[in-house]
Amino acid sequence: MKQRVWDLPTRLFHWTLVVVVALAWWSAETDQQDLHLYLGYGALSLLLFRIGWGLFGSSTARFSSFVRGPSSVAKYVRARFNWPLAGHAPLGALSVLALLAMLFIMVGTGLFASDEDGLFSGPLAYLVSVDVADLLTELHEELFNVLLVLIGLHVAAILLYRLALGKNLLGPMITGKADLAPGVEPMRPGKWWVALICLVVAIAITRWIIGGAPPFGT
Template sequence: MSASKNAINAAADGALAIPVWDLPIRLFHWSLVGLIGFSWWSAENDRIDLHIWSGIAVLTLLIFRFLWGLAGSSTARFGSFVKGPAVLATYLRSPRSWSAVGHTPLGAISVLALLSLLAIQVGLGLVIADEDGLYAGPLANLVSFDTSESAREWHEGLFNVLMALIAMHVIAVVSYRLFWKKKLTSAMLTGRTIAPAGTSPMRPGKWWVALICLAISIGIARWVIAGAPPFGG
């Protein structure tokens, strides 16, 4: 069914297509999907040089997401979807009654878990030196050899945890589509979702704020690549 037919049917049901995800969030999401896949491929094929650069790219994205979560659009801001246990309990009792756009209270837990684990993975990767001593993360010289070895073991082990979280995320997306008829993937592609009439749409962030966040993210990543002077490098 075409997007126009969806909109017509939604209008007939008293619902409207409204903005939910801005362009920076959508670019972040799909870039991260691609980089995680590329990171897995580069590690499996012993392309550690590419794996390191992929990790740096993920670092840049994570920094941007953190900054945009503070100063970006309404649905991107952590304050809009990070809720307390009371709100989560209310949502779990009646998930169909939740009408706000953006992440649900349960979805927020998934997002925070994924972002936190990715940050840990990147942090571990920055201090790893490979077994042959040919490649090393840009901050490997800041830690001892034993610490670097321990980081490598944790980095490899936590990847399995990351894959489990991603699998749970995908299952949740499919479940929302099958049981609640919510097209989360489509919303992350188009930036729009079908919501009941009267639902408050996303309030977009400023494009110049997004550029500043991106510039800061790239600047920090370049500083890390340089060895984080004056602490290293």
């Protein structure tokens, strides 16, 4: 019998972020700078929501349930990739944390970025010098390659688990449910109103950071 593993807010965050990142790449490649900026704001709101939901959400969404030290990773490997809790296993947690950290860095550098002509800039570019803005712009662009590597590793791990270990990690992120081994604790759901508060706070913080409206130029 399938049991709940991922709550709806976590799944919506995951797939919305996938779409936002893909569109952000497309908008940058096609020089849709205004759309790219708005997508960056959306990504920031999503990431801030995930922080809040990671603190106060369902059991599998909480960082306290899957952020583990090296000893837990070693124990997980010795146990032949079996873990007594639903949700992220120790190795998967490392992938999730790396992706979240990289996305935060990319969004952060984008807020201070500015184009070569200074005609289009992030909302916080005025806080730094032109040289620093140029450096952050270059870093913002180069780090996307690192993000692609992390995404590739993430997808490769999903395929490896499916082909080598027979574990379907993709399905539960769509349906929210999975077949759990005996003794594995299923998800303890969070409150819907907590998710709503996390979302409202995330959007409010984003609007505070950007000053309420995207600046087109300096």
